[in-house]
Amino acid sequence: MNYLPMIIIFPLIMAIIMNLLHGKENIVKYLTFLIAIILIILPFIGQYGYYYFGGFGVIDGWVSGIAYYYNPLKQVVLVVLAIIASLVLITGMGEKLKNNMFVTLSLMGFASVAAMVLADDLFNFYVFFEIISIVQVGLLFLSGTEEAYKSGLRYMIMGNIAASLMLLGIAFLLASTGTLNITDMKNYILSDNPMIFGGLLLLVVGLAYGSGLPPFHNVKVDLYARSKGFISAILQTYSKFILVGFMLIILKLFNGLSYFSGTHAVLLALGVLAMVFGVVMALLQSDYKKLLSYHAISQAGYVATGLALGTPLGIVAGIFHAINHVIYKSALFLGAYIVSHKKGSDLHKLGGLLPIMPSVAFMVLCAKLAISGVPPFNGFQSKWMLAQAAMQVNMPEIAIIMIIVSIGTFVSMMKAFYLIYLKPVDEETIKEYQSRGVPKLAVFSLFILTSLCIILGIYPEIVTKYLFSYANELGVSYCLK
């Protein structure tokens, strides 16, 4: 028997049980540790290939039910997602309030992102897309401040527009092809008509919303910046993998078709704009978490550009960058969480933390070097692959913009590092720092993430060797004149 659906079903069952355990803190704590360990095992229990829900496979030449498609690439993505989710769950248990709703919503989010990565059916994808958007808002509201409520409402208004339009796009594709299954649909959209253009247009709107590309970057940034530190870590992981799942669907449907070139250019432009807008806004910020959130947008732009190039190397580079990015950005957000335990997150009030916690500072520095693409960390490997992919299709301009954005990233990261850890402060502040503790579980998670950064930086083949086969299937080789 194929246990593939348990990847989604197990977290969902646990989430609903956790919801009933409100107030029972001890049970919540131990159950959460148990779930966090089981989550890492889950991606290994499925078998590769198509999975038909309810046994409704191919009837009369059509895939009649809902299908999942599982392969090594998706397995790697799910393993990384599971690692980050379980580390964040463990970190969350270090809080004073053992919060069952946090565990419930994180598990729901894990399940729906996993479902979106696996899905081979457009409407099923849309349903889980809606679940994840409510889950993200719920995780934001857990912090309970007025800003959180406001940015949640903004996110929902913008998100509802985009999600409704995306459903309209799915309706166009459904009317044109008569099916919702992506593998089947591919055979019916070889030639263009106005319906397919409509579907393509509205899918791009959904993509931009789900992954925080412009013009949705500001709402997404508010979402990350107003949650608690460890919650932002999992929120940005969700958005990156939504981007990967969505892009894989769009590429599987349209890549290589002649009428796709206009949309292809739009996707590239969205990626490049996200890259530049994210980094420019990050350079302007004075709040540490907002700075990190804008960097999350900027790196999402790298991922989107890599995937939108549409060549095998571009797809591999994009997904590898997504994996690297969730690792080091989660480390940075956990670092911000530890810092906020000491004294808020306003850069101009912090300073002098290096002697207080040198080991945390060192690990955060490693993550910062990784995000700015310095060898031997993992960010360097994937950014190098991205630049190679851009050069391979004869678009050196994109490679140049990538390098410029990398420089901007380095500048703002070093600015933040100086202002938090190195800037001299007076005696009183140091006494204040010493009176407050460090969350130990967060330091543990930070250590694991930093070591993953270094391991992936030295041996990138651990991940990339699994990515090439599916990328070769999806990718199309071409060269700009």
Next chain:
Amino acid sequence: MDFQIVSFIASGILVIIGLYGVFFVDNILKKIIALDILGNGVNLVLITIGYNGGTIPIKLPNVPVDVFAKKSAYPLTQALVLTNIVIEASMLAVMLGVSIILYKKYKTLKSSVILKED
């Protein structure tokens, strides 16, 4: 004119009215209502795709299968609409909840006041 095309155009107009309301009306509650109209427009598109000029998709024992298959409305889109209605309702519930909280603070529903830059 064909009924189906008219229905498609009508649903397109509903979508556009909904978008107009969200973009250009300065009231949180009206924006939420406009989002509902937008969603209903999309639902109408889905329903109209399933329109086949025939009967409801419930099979009576005395109708042969092949006749029924030609005449009946398409069940897939109706199922999708049922799913989507619940999704829309849930989104609306969450948005209304937040706007209640924010209304208690600001005593106004103007979105340019409540959701201004901060």
Next chain:
Amino acid sequence: MDYDKFQKELNKDSHGDGITVGAVFAGEYTLYLLFIFGSIIIGRIYGKTLMTLFGLATLAFSLSVSPLIFKFKKENSNAINYQLFWLSIFLGAIAFCIYMTNFEFM
């Protein structure tokens, strides 16, 4: 576009220390470089000098209203009206690109 001007602008929020001004300068130049390379690649994709000239005109316009970065920050605010405005522009722009432009670069 000189150092004092930036510092004066940043001092309004009392962020006028050296490292912040440097970061804001980096942001300003990143924007200009985006315009330059963006116009080059758009010109190459469309294969028309007209588009390149159009991109250069955008660059010239942005230079004439410098410093660009504070305006950029204002447009990126999280007020709902700005966000819905840019969403509306985005919808129109991608509809235009996907439906009406027709070019080959593969």
Next chain:
Amino acid sequence: MNSKRDLVAGISFFVFGASILYSLSNMHVNPGVNLVYLTHYIIPNYVCSVIFGWRAYDTLGECLVLVVAVMVSWIIFGKSLYDNTYLKELFKAPESDDYITLHGWGEYTPIIKFLAFPASVFMVALGIVTILGGHITPGGGFQGGALIASALILSVVAFGSKSPLWFDHKYLEKLEAIGALTYLLLGVVGMFIGGYYLFIFTSVGNLPIFPAPKEIVTAGIIPYLNIAVGLKVLAGLSTAAFLLSCEKVIIERIEKSEEILNK
């Protein structure tokens, strides 16, 4: 400046709307997979057989959207927040006159009361019939659940907090969890019996799972899925409506979470 921005936004809005209308006016529907559904059937009600047969997993997702939305509504009104000082400030502040709560909601005239209670009882009965007959007649779990929830809302609107038809919110919470868990676990049982998640099994051993006349013996677990969805929708929609209209529970909830935080 402002009018210029409006003009630009209007133009791009026009372009987008025109392209949507252009696409919609060129629609040609391909029946596609619908013909498969219309020629192979599980139960006589085709919509229900698509919802719970071919696309049962979507319906599971829809259930979860409602479950999550209710959870998030609870969070909005103060359940297990990390920091509830903002909500405390808001809800402890003295009421102004224009704010309506369930308590300050005067009562309606006797005519409305006289009509509302029987009507809501009938609606509950109709809802139960709709849920139980969902696999053969139009309707199903969602419609029946929504009917029962609206009966509850009607009664609450007419009678205020002294409503004769009243569910405790903890009871509703459990009902919803039971509905969603039943759906999830029936799927898992199907996986062990038929090898696929949400497999529709009609018998366990020799025992028919749903005793029915000959023609609809293929219904299998669909009636049970209908009941699960009905429970979940009734609980979810009533909780959402109830949360949006009632402050007393919210203030209690805030006080309780305060106790936990201060412990």
